[in-house]
Amino acid sequence: MIERALRRIINPIDPTLMWLALALLGLGLLTLYSATNENPSRVFAQFGNICVAVLLMWIISQIPPQTLMRFAPPVYILGLLLLIAVALFGDVRNGARRWLNMGLTSIQPSEIMKIAMPLMLAWYFQKREAVLGLADYAVAAVLLAVPTALIARQPDLGTAVLVAAAGCYVIYLAGLSWKIIAGIIIAGLASLPLVWSVLHDYQRKRILTLIDPSGDPLGSGYHIIQSTIAVGSGGITGKGWLNGTQTHLEFIPERATDFIFAVFSEEFGLIGNLLLTMLYLSLIARGLMIAANAPTFFARLLAGSIVLSFFTYAFVNMGMVSGILPVVGVPLPMVSYGGTALVTLFLGIGILMSIHRNRKLVQT
């Protein structure tokens, strides 16, 4: 009886994904403890976040993809409305209008879009599967562009990029012809000056800082300079857990959140980074396998987009900390401190598990 209940709980969970996620979470907690100068309360708080996220993952993994599909348009529309609400009535924090005060709690509607965007586009392509034409890609582009523009205007370039990326992955996986993709890339490069002209000053500064961090060593260059020093001084074996001087003497800003990778690199070195990258790669490989074997167009597109988004988070964060990408507010997946990002990630993992469990349903 108990055994059956346990099976019922464990059954939907994909063990490979789960173990890989748990390994990453473990590394995250370890690093967090060091990053917070050995403050257990932050670690416990993060553990609480993990429990909530894993619970939500479990719940979502119970829901078959067909049901999820039905939620796609309402969730997308809700997200869109909330984004408009933010633009109109949102709270300004740190110079950006990102938060919506819901009375009891504040939410960041752009976070919803990270899931809602691939969900909606996958739904749309599934609907149009039989008659997929160029016009459909145009519609998808509009569905993608509107929320992205709203988020970028907040301004929150990091999230806008991630949301846009999630949508683009769906469009790519849906089979947009290579020629058009190439055309878009060329057009994109050509329009860079235009993009530059609409960027906010601080966003431009971040990009300039990337090219030459020493130009502003105490201002926007400080983050990059100090995080690169942390990474580089870690060496091959690292300085050892809790022994990172850049970390413990507080040279690294935002050590627990966006720059936790600097802490990890400093203390665990190149060996630690190989391990971390292996874990990410394995998780992504497993995800891509699930996507490749998914039963429906919707499920394939959704799964593929979720996995590639996961990759994007990891790559953008690590690239930013090691000084090859501009500083954007993207946490390191499953390692950085923070509940919202964790919940989004595990909702994605839950969806993957659900898709994997239901892979044979259609074919039979």
Next chain:
Amino acid sequence: MRTAELRNTERELYHFQTRIGVAGTLVFAAFFALLMRIAYLQVVQYEYYHTKAEGNRISVVPITPNRGNIIDRNGTVLARNYSAYTLEISPAKVGDVEATIDELATVIDIRASDRTRFRRQAFEEKGADSLPIRTRLNDEEVARFAANRYRFPGVDIKARLFRQYPYGESASHVLGYIGRISDRDLERIEADQLSANYKGTDHIGKTGIEQAYERELHGTTGSEQVEVDAAGRGVRSLARAAPTSGNNLALTLDLGLQQAVEQAFGDRRGALVAIEPSTGGVLALVSRPGYDPNLFVDGIDPTSWDALNTSADRPLNNRALTGVYPPGSTFKPFMALAALESGKRTPQHAISDPGYFDFGGRRFRDDKVGGHGMVDMYKSIVVSCDTYYYMLGNDLGIDTISAFMRRVGFGSRSGIDLEGESPGILPSTEWKMKRFRKPEQQKWYAGETISVSIGQGYNAYTPLQLAQAMATLANDGVVYRPRLVRYIQNVNTGERRFIEPEVVSAVPFKRENIEFIKRALAGVNIEGTGARAFAGAGYTSAGKTGTAQVIALKANEKYVESRVAERHRDHALFIAFAPLDSPKIALAVLVENSGFGARAAAPIARIALDYYLLGKRPKKAVEDDEKGATGD
């Protein structure tokens, strides 16, 4: 139909899987590139970033050594350090300095003079990382600031050692003072390659012993490697190299003698130098008026500075070293000795003094109307007969005089261990050639020799040179370099490095000549112009009065003190040594604009000798001896 549909799905799946494959490859490539970048940072550039991280983490903090103390010959402390709290602002860390000071003023009493001083220092030391806005905070002020510290980033309380001169004005010109290192000092430090040793040091000797013995007093700066966090706060000490305290200096100066003389001067301007003839050790070096060197330690406030700097009395001037005065009649014994040594005169040779000497159509007057009658060399010194020396000078000629005087030390720097000494002016034909441009001015006139013979004319010497010359007489011709430091003491080991007396030269005077001059000088204090001042002295002494004209009198004009403006009145001089047989002290006194040497200067010499030889302490400043002998 069904197969077509199925095939279609399969093809679709195939397309999708291709795209997944491409994406997967890109993911792999991206991670690979990322790992390359990380490996580049962590392997190739490891050393670079390792050094950077260490540099971030470790800050080398200099530990300033304690400055050496200065004591007098009896161990009385003349300069020492004490610890006090200062309130300091780091201009670089404070946005609006003036606003910060305004706000600080609400917590701690900050006077207008503190502000002006701060502004001046900020201007003079542009690169300074920390400047004091208030010094010597009391405990209550420290506590009050500590409670409000959070409001003032970039403002901090620091415990610092301060220099203190416990005797204030006393010996101020000897000790000098330390002051904050200025940009000019900094240039000199850099030129001497001492920058490393001055890291963390705020003060440097500016004048006097503090300046001359800066290297001994300063010590060696230590350092501490401190681990600091991103905010620059020290977390823990990693290594420490202890500083070496500066050496203590023991002076040859006798503070009691110094103060006795300073007191004797009262409000009058002038100088006294007393030397121990057998060593060259300076027993007293007085320049009046003095100043309080303590004012300079934290940076002098502009009001006090202006007062000192613009005062007509020029208190900052060290008259003993840099003031040049005609020696007046104190020159006569040296003239007499020159005559004896050159063989131009014998002691017995006498002249008849009518009270004047006519030369080249000009009448050179003696002080005494009607003259001194028959005058031999002994009498010429005892009564200070001008006519005798007019004739003598004329017979010797300027270059003989000049050559002799140079050997006694006139006209050249004595080499005392203080900076800024003036060489004075020893006139000669050669000197005049160099001094003047126009040919008619370059020629030496015999009449000029006559003025020089009685210590007037171009003659100009420092009180130190006069004292030195007197010490040389007392020493039978041995010239010691005058010096103020007796020994240098290592604070850690207690080891004392004595400065040996240094013989500069030994003038081979004939024994009978020097004995004769000494006897004549003793006569001055027994039966001559110094007799009144030295009446009842419990020791034998040699002395000579002198009066130096500040303005040249017109021919046939008689000097009447009351008609002359105070600043143009004659300077009073007196040189002496005692006891006569085994001299322990030789000195020169100069009192500016005080008239006859016998009246103003001799009593001060008496006080100095009484103090040094008998231990007598004066009760108050001596008044001019109004009834004192007018003869000079």
